[in-house]
Amino acid sequence: MTEPLLVLDNIKKSYGAIEALKGISFSIGKGEVVALLGDNGAGKSTLVKIIAGGLAPSSGKMVFEGKPFQAKSPSEAKEAGIETVYQDLSLCTNVDVVANFFMGRELTRSVLGIPVLDERRMEAQVAEALASAGTRIPSLRTKVEHLSGGQRQAIELNRFVHWGGKLVLLDEPFAALGVEQTRRGLEMIRHVASQGIGVVIITHIMQQAFQVADRIVVIRQGVVAGDVARKDTSPDAVIAMITGESLTGAGSAG
Amino acid sequence: MNPRYRRILEFILDNLVWFMLLAVLVIFSATIPHYFQIGIFANIVEQSSVLGVMAIGLALVIISGHMDLSVESVAALSAMVTGILFCSAGIGLGIQFTPAWMAVPVSLLGGILVGGLIGALNGYLVVKVKMSAFIVTLAAFIWVRGLVVAVSGGRSAQDLAPAIRWLGIQRLAGVPLTAWVAILCFVGFSFVMAKTRFGRHLIMIGGNEAAAFRAGIKVDRILMLAFVLAGATAALAGWLLAIRTSGATANLGTGMLFNAFAAVVIGGVSLKGGVGALPGVYAGVLLLSSINTAINLMGLPAHYTQVIHGLLVLAAVLLDTAKHSIRQRLA
Numbered sequence: 001m002t003e004p005l006l007v008l009d010n011i012k013k014s015y016g017a018i019e020a021l022k023g024i025s026f027s028i029g030k031g032e033v034v035a036l037l038g039d040n041g042a043g044k045s046t047l048v049k050i051i052a053g054g055l056a057p058s059s060g061k062m063v064f065e066g067k068p069f070q071a072k073s074p075s076e077a078k079e080a081g082i083e084t085v086y087q088d089l090s091l092c093t094n095v096d097v098v099a100n101f102f103m104g105r106e107l108t109r110s111v112l113g114i115p116v117l118d119e120r121r122m123e124a125q126v127a128e129a130l131a132s133a134g135t136r137i138p139s140l141r142t143k144v145e146h147l148s149g150g151q152r153q154a155i156e157l158n159r160f161v162h163w164g165g166k167l168v169l170l171d172e173p174f175a176a177l178g179v180e181q182t183r184r185g186l187e188m189i190r191h192v193a194s195q196g197i198g199v200v201i202i203t204h205i206m207q208q209a210f211q212v213a214d215r216i217v218v219i220r221q222g223v224v225a226g227d228v229a230r231k232d233t234s235p236d237a238v239i240a241m242i243t244g245e246s247l248t249g250a251g252s253a254g
Numbered sequence: 255m256n257p258r259y260r261r262i263l264e265f266i267l268d269n270l271v272w273f274m275l276l277a278v279l280v281i282f283s284a285t286i287p288h289y290f291q292i293g294i295f296a297n298i299v300e301q302s303s304v305l306g307v308m309a310i311g312l313a314l315v316i317i318s319g320h321m322d323l324s325v326e327s328v329a330a331l332s333a334m335v336t337g338i339l340f341c342s343a344g345i346g347l348g349i350q351f352t353p354a355w356m357a358v359p360v361s362l363l364g365g366i367l368v369g370g371l372i373g374a375l376n377g378y379l380v381v382k383v384k385m386s387a388f389i390v391t392l393a394a395f396i397w398v399r400g401l402v403v404a405v406s407g408g409r410s411a412q413d414l415a416p417a418i419r420w421l422g423i424q425r426l427a428g429v430p431l432t433a434w435v436a437i438l439c440f441v442g443f444s445f446v447m448a449k450t451r452f453g454r455h456l457i458m459i460g461g462n463e464a465a466a467f468r469a470g471i472k473v474d475r476i477l478m479l480a481f482v483l484a485g486a487t488a489a490l491a492g493w494l495l496a497i498r499t500s501g502a503t504a505n506l507g508t509g510m511l512f513n514a515f516a517a518v519v520i521g522g523v524s525l526k527g528g529v530g531a532l533p534g535v536y537a538g539v540l541l542l543s544s545i546n547t548a549i550n551l552m553g554l555p556a557h558y559t560q561v562i563h564g565l566l567v568l569a570a571v572l573l574d575t576a577k578h579s580i581r582q583r584l585a
Contacts (some may be wrong), residue, residue, distance in 0.1 A: 054467075054468065073467075073470075074467060074468045074469070074470050075471070075472065078470045079470075090462075090465040090468050090469065091462065091465055092458040092461035092462045092465050092466065093461060093462065094458075094460065094528035094529055095457060095458055095461060095528075099454060099458070103458060103465070103466065103469040104455075104466070104470040104471045105469075105470075108450075108451065114450070115450065115451065116450065117449050117450065117451065117454060143581075146581065146582060
């Protein structure tokens with residue numbers, strides 16, 4: 001494995017008496033794609049939110065690029081280079097495609113010393129990014145509420161590819177995509193990883209995990225139930241880890 | 255659909271309330287005697303100034319997905335503070351400055367400070383304590399009005415200092431300076447909403463607060479600022495009201511909240527948040543005062559204004575639904 005980009009060390013998260021995460025430890029290397037698998041309620045989304053700064057862990061340490069790291073907010077995580085695509089779409093449907101693409105990072109130009117939104121430059125960059133990804137949207141000035149689910153998800157995927165960063169977290173990014181768009185999305189992920197960006201992808205679809213991931217990490221009942229290289233395992237073995245039939249690498253039953 | 259036709263249609267949909275205003279003015283001018291006069295139009299603009307400025311702050315908060323019911327009471331408090339300090343009759347203390355015009359910035363800043371503070375308190379309770387904006391600002395609507403009655407003892411202040419009154423009397427292009435203050439506010443805030451990051455972020459927060467937060471937008475800070483601005487503009491409206499009436503009474507401005515809401519909704523702002531622009535709100539305010547003026551000229555009892563305002567709000571919401579379905583077909 002290449003040098004670790006992010007190391008999670010015994011991350012715990014509890015809500016009152018309920019322990020959602022009971023001590024998660026694994027690491028992600030630069031340019032590595034890790035598929036995070038697990039049954040509903042296993043704690044995958046909670047873990048992603050902790051890394052992305054949306055939730056604070058109850059205990060545990062994270063090391064990002066060799067330094068202790070704990071984002072207090074999504075904006076801090078973004079500054080550190082961590083991009084996130086959530087399962088429920090993170091678009092503002094009441095504004096247009098360009099505004100969504102540049103959400104929180106709007107370009108401005110100075111007019112009489114006042115920073116004014118530079119719409120033309122932003123639109124040109126979005127047009128370029130979407131064209132190079134092969135996504136067609138009739139008008140970039142259309143409000144997102146008038147676009148289809150697939151088009152929306154394409155915008156989100158293109159957004160993270162464009163902004164890149166150092167680590168990308170994808171929480172079920174293909175839920176609303178068609179076959180062809182999913183294939184292109186998986187290609188995008190490999191392309192991003194080939195630039196040395198670490199990728200964590202949560203998915204329910206075994207086939208996708210085996211298509212795109214270098215390593216598969218299974219979470220079950222808040223602990224890591226398995227951490228294996230893709231080439232050393234099979235879908236059946238992974239399913240066994242998810243459902244808890246196999247004891248290899250399984251944590252305490254809690 | 256060809257792009258040119260589409261662009262024209264979108265333009266009409268975006269500015270529908272302006273076309274309505276134009277249509278109403280044309281119809282009134284044609285059917286009501288003496289309506290078509292420069293003086294009448296100047297009067298409409300003048301009448302719109304207080305309500306207009308109040309509607310700006312209210313619109314900002316509604317666009318961000320929240321609500322501010324306290325604007326009317328905040329305006330009354332600001333008017334009362336100005337009245338008590340700078341009126342020479344009634345409960346006025348009649349404070350004087352040399353030079354006399356110093357009273358203008360001092361009274362303005364004093365009012366805005368009071369409004370901004372109440373806005374900050376509302377914002378703090380909504381954003382940090384996570385209380386419902388409806389409840390927080392309903393409470394402020396009640397306690398701020400109570401404060402107005404308490405500090406005035408239920409009495410009024412009259413005879414505002416001439417240096418301040420001057421703003422309400424001096425005219426530029428036929429319109430008093432106070433109305434120009436309102437127009438400047440609309441131009442300034444429209445620019446902020448359409449062209450700056452703050453405005454863009456406010457609209458996005460109104461559309462999807464979680465998405466804006468995840469995208470790294472500092473949601474708390476921006477919402478806080480929106481509430482402070484709503485308080486400050488309401489206070490500015492109160493200051494203008496004090497100038498218009500040359501003083502302040504304990505029940506000054508009661509009922510304005512509903513007119514402000516009506517103007518905001520007629521202007522195309524959705525109460526669900528995330529939708530609307532300030533030029534439309536100004537058109538909404540002008541539309542309301544055009545109708546008031548028409549009712550006055552026709553000699554109808556003033557009670558009819560309320561009936562018409564209510565129906566207008568319903569019409570605006572219906573129109574909004576129609577606009578939405580047309581847009582969906584466009585995309």
